[in-house]
Amino acid sequence: MSVLLRVHDLAVAYGHIEAVKGINFHLNEGEITALVGANGAGKSTSLLALSGLLKPARGKIEFAGEDITRLAPNKIVQRGVVQVAEGRAILTTLTVAENLILGAYTRSDKAGIAESLDEVYQLFPRLKERADQFAGNLSGGEQQMLAIGRALMAKPRLLLLDEPSMGLAPIVVQEIFRILVEINRRGLTILLVEQNVRQALKIAAHGYVIETGKIVLADSGANLLANPKVEEAYLGG
């Protein structure tokens, strides 16, 4: 199994305050890896650094053998690292279809883009029904589906997801996790950031637990689920 992304001693600071304090982790190609932790642990900060929106204070990010630590965010998307940001970062003033087409911004293969659009509509039939509505009028669950569908339009090699379950009803969360498993099964590598620790570890091959900017546990998803420390701290003992 080959490593797709390797993060070495990554530290990210806001001003003088280090929110991520030198973390190491790697993602195996084709796997779902979970990064879990409490509020303020540094999960989103890490993801924003992976996408180039925050410049690391130190450390190295290697994607598919290339050092991407200092690349501009748009270059990182071009390499195939695509993020669905926290809080459903959809564009509310654009229609559903416009959001999806814009997801393919870094691509120019017309036929391929049309094919991807078909696939996204198959995966999320609701989006097709609402193609011409403003994305701001969608329900929370639909907005999250749109955010994921839009990321898929870029034809990513690695999908970074920041708390896709946030603020959604359990049944919608089930549906979204089912779809994540499905797109992973088709070959997409996923880094899943979650506070919904149980659900995330259930579908993840590997997981990391982050606490106040440091990775404190790393293991397979199943082992972490069975780990008493995880049980106590995150699964409600």
Added chain:
Amino acid sequence: MLEQQLLNALTLGSVYALFALGFTLVFGVLAVINLSHGAVFMVGSYVALALITHLQASLWVAMLGAMLASGIVGLLVDMLILKPLRARNAPHLIPMIATIGVGIMLTSAAQGLFGAEVLRFPEETLPAGEFVIGDVHVRALEIAIVAIAFLLMAVLFVALKRTQLGRALRAIAESPKAAWLLGINVEGLFHITSFAAAALGGIAGVLIGLNFNAITPFMGQPMLHKGIAVIILGGMGDIRGALIGGLFLGFAEVISKAYLSSQMGDAVAFGLLFLILLVRPSGLFGRKLERKA
């Protein structure tokens, strides 16, 4: 002669709209109120004049040259002033003040280069011809002005609505962070927007210069005030709003000058605008003036 006045109003209003469109575009995409837009407008008219008088360029070539030169000024303002301020996360007021400075510099430069007196396009370069419909005298020049203004606005509308570039600009207007995460080179599009907006401002300067056949270093200042009024009336950052607002101001100004007071036309027009804002504080098409990080 209501019809004659309506024609004047349409001519003036379409140029106001064109000017305000660039202004509002920069506000929408860069979230900056660029107060050098009036001076860029003035630069456009001088560049056209210089091309015609010194290089014997045709009017059309002069217009293209003016757009290009103004566009470059806008691009330089973005690259040399706004970009470093963005990189330092300067609060909103700072770029606005900086662009006031740019406006003053450009105005003084024009004064130094061309003097403060009113300059005019040579009569023979203006589109000649006039025809009469009913009682209305229509100058070919006016038709050209309205046609050019509407053509450029139509191009902008279609580009924003239908192209990937336009969608990307709308994405940035809503959230630069989301746009970066889509793989959009937000900085690059800031440059393109600054260029395009200034080019529109520059050609508006040529059109106003032609309409009144008078060019001065100070012509940008009243235009800037009108531009601000138009985009506030239309709703900050709203493209349709700039169009409607520009036409409205043109009509209000011409009609009040013709029928109320030739001295106080502007006062009446701006007074009317104030009344509208009392009823609709965020403008005709205004959304809330905030965006995500």
